[in-house]
Structure formats: structure tokens, C-alpha cells
Amino acid sequence: xxxxxxxxxxxxxxxxxxxxxxxxxCTGTIASLDDVDDAVKCTTVVINSFTVPAGETFxxxxxxxxxxxxxxxxxxxxKDWDGPLFQVSGKxxxxxxxxxxxxxNGPSYxxxxxxxGGVTKPAPMMKIKIxxxxxxxxxxxxxxxxxxxAALTMTxxxxxxxxxxxxxxxxxxxxxxxNTDGFDCSTTNLIIENSMIHNQDDCLAINKGSxxxxxxxxxxxxxxxxxxxxxxxxxxxxxxxxxxNVQNNDQALRIKTKASSTDSTVTNITYSGNVGTxxxxxxxxxxQSYPDTLGTPGNGVKLSAVNFVxxxxxxxxxxxAQRVAVNCGSxxxxxxxxxxxxxxxxxxxxxxxxxxxxxxxxx
Ligand SMILES: *[C@@H]1O[C@H](CO)[C@@H](O)[C@H](O)[C@H]1NC(C)=O
Ligand SMILES: *[C@@H]1O[C@H](CO)[C@@H](O)[C@H](O)[C@H]1NC(C)=O
Ligand SMILES: *[C@@H]1O[C@H](CO)[C@@H](O)[C@H](O)[C@H]1NC(C)=O
Numbered sequence: 386x387x388x389x390x391x392x393x394x395x396x397x398x399x400x401x402x403x404x405x406x407x408x409x410x411c412t413g414t415i416a417s418l419d420d421v422d423d424a425v426k427c428t429t430v431v432i433n434s435f436t437v438p439a440g441e442t443f444x445x446x447x448x449x450x451x452x453x454x455x456x457x458x459x460x461x462x463x464k465d466w467d468g469p470l471f472q473v474s475g476k477x478x479x480x481x482x483x484x485x486x487x488x489x490n491g492p493s494y495x496x497x498x499x500x501x502g503g504v505t506k507p508a509p510m511m512k513i514k515i516x517x518x519x520x521x522x523x524x525x526x527x528x529x530x531x532x533x534x535a536a537l538t539m540t541x542x543x544x545x546x547x548x549x550x551x552x553x554x555x556x557x558x559x560x561x562x563x564n565t566d567g568f569d570c571s572t573t574n575l576i577i578e579n580s581m582i583h584n585q586d587d588c589l590a591i592n593k594g595s596x597x598x599x600x601x602x603x604x605x606x607x608x609x610x611x612x613x614x615x616x617x618x619x620x621x622x623x624x625x626x627x628x629x630n631v632q633n634n635d636q637a638l639r640i641k642t643k644a645s646s647t648d649s650t651v652t653n654i655t656y657s658g659n660v661g662t663x664x665x666x667x668x669x670x671x672x673q674s675y676p677d678t679l680g681t682p683g684n685g686v687k688l689s690a691v692n693f694v695x696x697x698x699x700x701x702x703x704x705x706a707q708r709v710a711v712n713c714g715s716x717x718x719x720x721x722x723x724x725x726x727x728x729x730x731x732x733x734x735x736x737x738x739x740x741x742x743x744x745x746x747x748x
Contacts, residue, residue, distance in 0.1 A: 539578070
């Protein structure tokens with residue numbers, strides 16, 4: 386069970402046994418973690434500038450309908466631990482960031498290895514189940530894990546991990562930031578829009594869930610917009626990825642399913658009006674051999690109805706990159722996929738393996 390699920394279960398239990406006290410129409414102000422318990426009894430919460438002590442989570446368990454106003458920047462002191470650094474839950478929450486930041490002090494952790502080695506880095510930095518507007522600076526590792534209990538719109542967020550592009554003394558010449566995924570989503574009924582993500586890993590990674598829209602976002606420097614990586618026994622359906630701008634990423638649009646996965650289904654993925662430039666390895670990569678790239682594919686994830694329709698998706702790959710590569714397991718990509726809304730230029734054509742159901746597109 387993930388830490389988040391465990392927490393949700395505990396909260397549900399607490400709600401059933403002891404009725405939560407009704408929230409008051411007052412303003413609670415937080416200027417240190419000591420203020421949190423009292424402040425969340427109010428339906429207006431103000432966050433002033435303060436530093437969260439190392440190794441502690443700033444946890445806001447808000448009353449329904451609360452409005453949060455940030456009036457200063459929040460900084461997280463550094464410690465090698467699992468995190469998360471910030472967690473917020475509640476229904477019908479309005480979260481006004483007012484241009485302030487959550488600063489995860491990423492450069493103090495970055496060693497080019499992310500979650501694969503080196504020091505333990507708190508991740509995700511932010512566990513979010515609300516709607517709002519705010520920005521975040523320099524996450525140690527993954528930034529957002531989104532698990533909303535009801536429909537949620539995340540809009541106009543800024544994830545600025547651009548400082549992680551440069552190597553540092555610990556990263557052996559590689560970019561110091563690593564595994565800095567923008568949004569990791571395992572959820573339903575979510576819209577993420579109008580946001581800017583500059584990082585060194587997936588801009589968006591949908592691990593499971595349905596009815597997710599990712600639109601009008603700008604992704605800079607990372608690994609593109611991903612469905613996956615897909616484990617065993619999960620379903621992904623009803624995903625719309627539209628009008629995003631992907632710049633200088635490894636690929637623009639990717640579906641990655643693990644070679645070892647079984648009993649999973651990915652279906653009804655629609656791409657429309659996305660633009661990609663400066664793509665370093667692929668324009669579109671659909672690969673059932675993850676974690677290998679274009680290795681031996683598995684066939685335990687059924688993949689269907691992957692369509693590029695509506696406004697044309699226009700991608701330009703760098704010389705040396707492949708325009709489109711599709712690597713299906715034997716018999717695991719099915720149906721007819723309408724790719725009439727895809728134009729990719731530059732580089733060389735890639736290979737399409739084990740599938741002949743793509744219509745409206747030739748490379
Ligand atoms: C797209 O996002 C930008 C901010 O990145 C915003 O200014 C613009 O209004 C958005 N467009 C639409 C159609 O929402
Ligand atoms: C595909 O997903 C879209 C968006 O969630 C939804 O509107 C549509 O009904 C789905 N189509 C099918 C065949 O399930
Ligand atoms: C493919 O999608 C386009 C819309 O982008 C539509 O006009 C066309 O009819 C579709 N083709 C097929 C074969 O369904």
C-alpha cells in the first residue's frame with residue numbers, strides 16, 4: 386500500500402468513528418508547524434513565510450471548502466529521508482499561491498542519480514488533492530503526486546527545476562537533477578492545465594486511472610508527456626493530451642509499458658494539437674519493453690485506441706532522432722489507431738514492430 390493510501394484509509398476511519406468538529410468561519414495563520422493544528426479549524430488559512438524543519442512533513446488536513454492564501458514563501462530544510470515535504474487534503478479547497486513558492490532545496494540533494502542511488506531524497510515533494518494556483522521551486526526528486534478524492538483542476542502551476550539541468554560536484558558531469566517527474570498521476574477525474582514544467586524527467590506520468598486531461602501546458606527539458614510506466618493489473622483509459630508545447634525533451638509523447646507486466650489495459654488515449662520541438666530521441670515513442678528502450682517487448686499490457694485526431698500534432702525531432710517508434714508485444718496492440726492528426730519532421734523514421742493497425746499516417 387502506498388503511504389498515501391494508508392493515510393486516506395486512516396482518515397476515513399477517523400471520520401467514521403469520531404465526527405470531525407465543524408470548521409469555524411475564522412482565519413488561522415500558519416507561521417510554523419506548531420500553528421497548523423489550530424489553523425486548520427478555520428475555513429480561511431493564511432500561510433506566512435517560514436521554514437519547515439528538516440525531516441518533517443507540512444501536513445494540511447483542511448476542512449471542506451477552506452480557502453488557503455499564501456502570503457510568503459515556504460522553504461523545506463534539508464535531510465535525507467523519504468518525505469513527502471508537503472501534503473494537503475480536503476474537498477472543495479481553493480488554494481491561492483499568490484505567486485509564492487515552495488522551495489524543496491533540491492540542489493542540496495541533487496547528485497545526478499535521483500531515486501536510483503546516492504542520498505535518500507524526499508519524494509514526492511508535494512502530495513496534492515486540491516485545486517489551486519501556486520508555484521514550486523527545485524524539488525529534490527519527484528514533484529507532485531496527485532490522488533484527488535473528487536474532480537480536481539490544477540491550473541497555472543510552475544515547476545521550475547531548471548537549476549537541475551547543470552551538473553554539480555556530485556553528478557559526474559550529468560545533469561544534477563534526476564527523477565524530477567513533474568506530475569505523477571494515479572487517479573480519476575483530473576485536469577492539469579496552463580502550467581509550466583521545467584525538469585529532468587517525465588513532464589506528466591500517468592500510472593493508472595481514467596478521465597484525465599492534460600492541456601495547454603509547457604514542458605521543457607525532460608522526458609516528455611508519458612502514459613506509464615504501466616505495471617501489472619492496472620487500467621488506464623480516457624486520457625486526453627492536447628495543446629501542449631514540448632520543448633527540448635527526449636521525446637514529446639510516450640506510452641511505456643513494462644515488459645514484465647501482466648493483466649493490464651491501456652485504452653482510449655487521444656492526442657490533439659500538441660507541438661514538440663528540439664526532440665532529442667523520438668517524436669512519438671510507444672514501447673512495451675520498458676525499462677529497456679526498444680528492447681524485447683512484453684505482451685501483458687493490452688494497448689488499444691491510441692489516436693492522433695482533431696488539431697494536428699506537429700513534432701520536429703533533432704537530426705539523429707527517430708520520428709515515430711512503436712514496439713508492441715506480439716498481439717498486444719489491437720484495433721485501428723487513427724493517426725491522421727500527426728505530422729513529424731526531422732531525423733529518421735523509426736520502426737513499427739508487431740502492429741499494422743495504424744491508419745492515416747506514414748513516415
Ligand atoms: C494557456 O496557458 C497560458 C499560460 O501558460 C495562459 O496564459 C493561456 O491563457 C492559456 N490558454 C488557454 C486557452 O487557456
Ligand atoms: C474516450 O475518452 C474520452 C475522454 O475521457 C471520453 O469522452 C470517451 O467517451 C471515451 N471513449 C470511449 C469509447 O470510451
Ligand atoms: C480520423 O480522425 C479524423 C479527425 O482527426 C477524422 O476526420 C477521420 O474520419 C478519422 N478516420 C477514420 C478512419 O476514422
